[in-house]
Amino acid sequence: MLRFILKFVAVFATLASAGAVQKPIFLTLYGDNSLNISDYLQTVWHGLAMDCTVAGYLSAIPFILMTAGIWTGAGWLKITRTVYFAVASILMALTAVANLGLYGHWGFPLDMTPVFYFTSSPAAAAASATAGEAVSATIGLLIYAATLFTCLYLIDRDIRPDVSEIRGRATIVGIIMTGLLFIPIRGGFTVSTMNPGRAYFSQRTLLNHAAVNPAFSLLYSATHQADFGKMFRYLDPEASAETFRSMMTKATTPPDTIINGRPDIYLVIAESFSSHLLPVQGGEAIAVRLDSIARNGVIFDNFYASSFRTDRALPAILGAIPGQPNTSLMKYPGKSEGLPSLPRALKEAGYKLKYYYGGDINFTNMKAYLVNCGFEDIVSDRDFPMSERTGKWGAHDHLVFRHALSDAQNCNTDAPQLRVIQTSSSHEPFEVPFRSHHSTPAANAFAYADSCIGDFADSLALLSRPYVMIIVPDHWGSYPKNLTGEDERHQIPLILSGNALTGHGIHIDRYGSQTDLAATLLGQLGIDNSKFVFSRDMLSELESPFAFYTSPNTIALTDSTGTAFIDIATGNTSGDNAKTDKAKAYIQELYNYLDSL
Numbered sequence: 001m002l003r004f005i006l007k008f009v010a011v012f013a014t015l016a017s018a019g020a021v022q023k024p025i026f027l028t029l030y031g032d033n034s035l036n037i038s039d040y041l042q043t044v045w046h047g048l049a050m051d052c053t054v055a056g057y058l059s060a061i062p063f064i065l066m067t068a069g070i071w072t073g074a075g076w077l078k079i080t081r082t083v084y085f086a087v088a089s090i091l092m093a094l095t096a097v098a099n100l101g102l103y104g105h106w107g108f109p110l111d112m113t114p115v116f117y118f119t120s121s122p123a124a125a126a127a128s129a130t131a132g133e134a135v136s137a138t139i140g141l142l143i144y145a146a147t148l149f150t151c152l153y154l155i156d157r158d159i160r161p162d163v164s165e166i167r168g169r170a171t172i173v174g175i176i177m178t179g180l181l182f183i184p185i186r187g188g189f190t191v192s193t194m195n196p197g198r199a200y201f202s203q204r205t206l207l208n209h210a211a212v213n214p215a216f217s218l219l220y221s222a223t224h225q226a227d228f229g230k231m232f233r234y235l236d237p238e239a240s241a242e243t244f245r246s247m248m249t250k251a252t253t254p255p256d257t258i259i260n261g262r263p264d265i266y267l268v269i270a271e272s273f274s275s276h277l278l279p280v281q282g283g284e285a286i287a288v289r290l291d292s293i294a295r296n297g298v299i300f301d302n303f304y305a306s307s308f309r310t311d312r313a314l315p316a317i318l319g320a321i322p323g324q325p326n327t328s329l330m331k332y333p334g335k336s337e338g339l340p341s342l343p344r345a346l347k348e349a350g351y352k353l354k355y356y357y358g359g360d361i362n363f364t365n366m367k368a369y370l371v372n373c374g375f376e377d378i379v380s381d382r383d384f385p386m387s388e389r390t391g392k393w394g395a396h397d398h399l400v401f402r403h404a405l406s407d408a409q410n411c412n413t414d415a416p417q418l419r420v421i422q423t424s425s426s427h428e429p430f431e432v433p434f435r436s437h438h439s440t441p442a443a444n445a446f447a448y449a450d451s452c453i454g455d456f457a458d459s460l461a462l463l464s465r466p467y468v469m470i471i472v473p474d475h476w477g478s479y480p481k482n483l484t485g486e487d488e489r490h491q492i493p494l495i496l497s498g499n500a501l502t503g504h505g506i507h508i509d510r511y512g513s514q515t516d517l518a519a520t521l522l523g524q525l526g527i528d529n530s531k532f533v534f535s536r537d538m539l540s541e542l543e544s545p546f547a548f549y550t551s552p553n554t555i556a557l558t559d560s561t562g563t564a565f566i567d568i569a570t571g572n573t574s575g576d577n578a579k580t581d582k583a584k585a586y587i588q589e590l591y592n593y594l595d596s597l
Contacts, residue, residue: 197368274477289454
């Protein structure tokens, strides 16, 4: 029986090793003298989970055939397994060799791009390859495929147990072994499934690309295709571009100053908060601590969430990329590489970066996006003991803030800090370690998250370092549930507090959205913000301040005169024609931009 089990393990391990062995070859081919043995080992280690996912997919059929072979010596089972192993070996070899060969030309892991090129024009696709490259690729493919097939073939001997009486038990073992493949296929037990971002671990893009399994990257790309250049084609291209340019014209007058110098920045991204939780904005008395902070600091009264999901919100807040109604930039790590980001701009200006999140940092490719934004130091669920990961989304907010506060209290460098704290406890199912007088779980969860933010703000005020705390929700509000209007749901607070502010009790009524945070903050710090195409400085005298936002069904643009809506499914519009055309131009140019990345 042990020999029988070991054959299952050996097939899986061989397929996983076939992915792992590609990484040192990749680094040897494309690396330089700065790489050391630690880089090689870390690359293999961080890519291993993805290699196991590919091995899980490829092992499913042979595991089933091996289990069936317990009861019969039929030759067709052996032949089927042999043919399958041959095909799997060739496919693995093809992806490995294609990735190695194409990376030097394109600079990103294998995806559907070469498949598209080859199927559209085989001759043109092959034209760029030299004879030497073609020969090297062929030799490499043959060696890789032959080696992998030989290993699998040698493992695949007579897999029937020697004693017929234990066939029943062996069948159960085979079924269990096959079922266990679900774990590596999914990528573990966390809330996130396997995605390319799981392999990202370094500020050196080459190491991240080396860690990605090309077979998985190709499969992921094939199932997450989006032709951005053909979406939301509302206006004539020239008219769209001209309208967008007029909307995004930069102000020539200096912005109003509300921040002194270059202080530490604490950016709190508050899960699902909205203006309807703050009395200062006409809401209920639920986020009372946040309400107090707003009344004593700076609050933007006409501020809107760019989108409806966190995976759209983070690029909007950190990268000034508007939320997309039907896709997410975070699904495409290759597109976010090299894009300007607020954290990276601050890093280049001397800021030290750190990110805090109590949940699974790999969820929706979050880790890859954060790494591409410049974060090297990321705190997530794995940095908390299991006893503290009691929430649906990991460690509760008070534990995350406690971690961030400890770092703030022990900061012993003169360099300014950017600390981003992303909360999660005010997310469904709203189960928190807190009891308030509010009768609903949702209101109680928001009151808990609010208390955590308030306690953190009180503790920061005791420190001697100059700082600004910026509080912004991640996306449209989830409270109250009966909100039906897009503008109502998307309206959120943007609040600043801290000893580096020039004044207190300030209300700013200019319209803006999360994408405008980058240009506004950088403008206050005297840092160039011109690279942020979709961001405007809300503290400058803009000709036509507006906020743009989307949901799965709607595109909207709002300003002081009202809101224009576009129904995505029907194309129906509401609002004046000029504003509607602006909304159409904005979304059209956004997808042109995404297509160009």
